[in-house]
Amino acid sequence: MDFHRFARWFRDSSPYIREHRDKVFVIIMPAASLQQDLLGKIVRDLALLHVLGIKQVLILETTTKARLSCIATVKDLFARGLPSSRYRNQAISVVEETFDSAPPFQHGGDPSDANAHQKKQGDHIVQTLDHGSIALIAPAVGHSTGTNSYEETVNNVATAVALAVSADKMIVLHEPASLVGDPDIVNSDLSTDAFQTILKQETLEETTLHRMHALLHACRQGINRGHIVSYETDGALLAELFTADGSGTQISTDDYLTIRRATDADTDMILDLMKADIEQDRLVPRSREMLRDDSTTVFLAEHDNIPVGCVALYSLDQNMQEIGTLLAAPIHRDRNIGSRLLSRAETEARKRGASHVCVFTKHAVDWFKRHDYQPSRLESLPSTHLAAYDHERQSTLLIKELE
Numbered sequence: 022m023d024f025h026r027f028a029r030w031f032r033d034s035s036p037y038i039r040e041h042r043d044k045v046f047v048i049i050m051p052a053a054s055l056q057q058d059l060l061g062k063i064v065r066d067l068a069l070l071h072v073l074g075i076k077q078v079l080i081l082e083t084t085t086k087a088r089l090s091c092i093a094t095v096k097d098l099f100a101r102g103l104p105s106s107r108y109r110n111q112a113i114s115v116v117e118e119t120f121d122s123a124p125p126f127q128h129g130g131d132p133s134d135a136n137a138h139q140k141k142q143g144d145h146i147v148q149t150l151d152h153g154s155i156a157l158i159a160p161a162v163g164h165s166t167g168t169n170s171y172e173e174t175v176n177n178v179a180t181a182v183a184l185a186v187s188a189d190k191m192i193v194l195h196e197p198a199s200l201v202g203d204p205d206i207v208n209s210d211l212s213t214d215a216f217q218t219i220l221k222q223e224t225l226e227e228t229t230l231h232r233m234h235a236l237l238h239a240c241r242q243g244i245n246r247g248h249i250v251s252y253e254t255d256g257a258l259l260a261e262l263f264t265a266d267g268s269g270t271q272i273s274t275d276d277y278l279t280i281r282r283a284t285d286a287d288t289d290m291i292l293d294l295m296k297a298d299i300e301q302d303r304l305v306p307r308s309r310e311m312l313r314d315d316s317t318t319v320f321l322a323e324h325d326n327i328p329v330g331c332v333a334l335y336s337l338d339q340n341m342q343e344i345g346t347l348l349a350a351p352i353h354r355d356r357n358i359g360s361r362l363l364s365r366a367e368t369e370a371r372k373r374g375a376s377h378v379c380v381f382t383k384h385a386v387d388w389f390k391r392h393d394y395q396p397s398r399l400e401s402l403p404s405t406h407l408a409a410y411d412h413e414r415q416s417t418l419l420i421k422e423l424e
């Protein structure tokens with residue numbers, strides 16, 4: 022076993038484990054995710070979340086015909102505990118709950134009656150969670166209000182439940198986990214406004230739209246985080262919840278950041294961003310041509326469409342890529358922007374098949390060491406690049422092995 026790798030992975034994940042403990046997650050499971058072959062893996066990961074102290078309300082979308090057998094299958098899978106662990110055969114209790122999310126006018130016209138009714142139902146679910154059970158809600162088709170489709174009703178129930186139990190997160194299992202067709206736009210983090218814009222711009226199926234509008238509504242009403250996570254990719258839920266990069270799309274009501282590949286039209290903005298750090302000798306000046314060169318990829322971090330940082334990946338040879346031009350705008354420092362940009366550039370280097378990434382820096386040696394970069398000898402570089410090394414600048418070379 023590679024202890025070093027395991028320890029690093031565990032250390033990186035542990036803040037999230039602590040962060041999520043005792044939090045309430047409402048998880049929408051559409052019919053497609055409930056197919057036998059997928060469900061087993063999904064429940065295995067949900068069981069792990071349960072063991073880690075995360076309280077869960079599962080909202081199942083089933084047909085009338087499949088409803089009872091689906092509930093039984095889910096309960097049966099949880100009854101097996103956490104396979105391949107000492108928790109195996111330690112049944113995880115799943116309690117079926119009902120929730121009526123019908124709008125106030127269906128309760129005789131007094132909105133306060135309907136609100137009180139929803140609160141009462143929410144309190145009941147919270148009690149179930151506090152007793153250590155997972156709550157399961159599978160709205161019956163009969164709950165449909167006539168004007169809504171069944172899927173819309175399920176999603177309305179999910180939003181109402183999330184608000185009634187004051188959930189910390191609402192998660193939609195969905196394929197694919199990104200709603201944007203353009204793979205160059207990395208929309209791993211979206212503000213509610215940016216999310217709404219995507220819902221307007223992209224051509225999405227009606228059921229997807231209902232689901233996403235339910236998520237948007239929940240976030241706007243006070244659920245801090247919404248997530249769209251793949252149900253087909255094994256482990257996607259765990260990666261979304263326990264890694265800095267995540268695996269899907271996160272919708273946040275507060276600190277949101279979009280990282281995208283820069284285009285030629287962004288070059289002036291990037292040169293502008295770099296100016297202060299170049300003057301302070303923290304960054305090496307780069308020409309407009311170099312930033313636009315085919316062998317260079319620049320990523321831009323934007324906060325509410327305002328550029329707040331960038332990083333460039335320069336191709337040295339097949340195995341080695343150079344990270345450079347990494348900066349977080351001064352008033353946005355210490356907000357994880359640098360770390361996320363670095364991680365984005367490393368992911369890109371991995372995609373290109375590189376085994377190592379390197380960086381030259383004068384003032385951020387310790388920062389890179391914290392990200393597992395090791396000070397290295399110049400001879401480790403490809404000879405072609407060595408010739409271009411600026412000896413006068415006396416910056417430190419650090420290299421990281423990519424996994």
Ligand SMILES: CC(C)(COP(=O)(O)OP(=O)(O)OC[C@H]1O[C@@H](n2cnc3c(N)ncnc32)[C@H](O)[C@@H]1OP(=O)(O)O)[C@@H](O)C(=O)NCCC(=O)NCCS
Pocket residue numbers: 298303304344345346347348349350353354355356357358359360361380381382383384385386387388
């Ligand atoms: C280095 C830089 C990109 C980090 O970005 P950032 O978004 O501020 O960093 P993060 O929020 O991810 O990390 C913040 C942590 O790193 C520490 N840190 C920030 N800059 C550091 C540095 N130069 N050396 C050591 N630690 C540093 C912070 O104190 C903070 O520590 P904490 O988590 O214990 O509070 C940013 O400081 C910067 O733009 N520097 C100027 C340009 C530069 O030097 N680029 C690197 C050369 S390519």
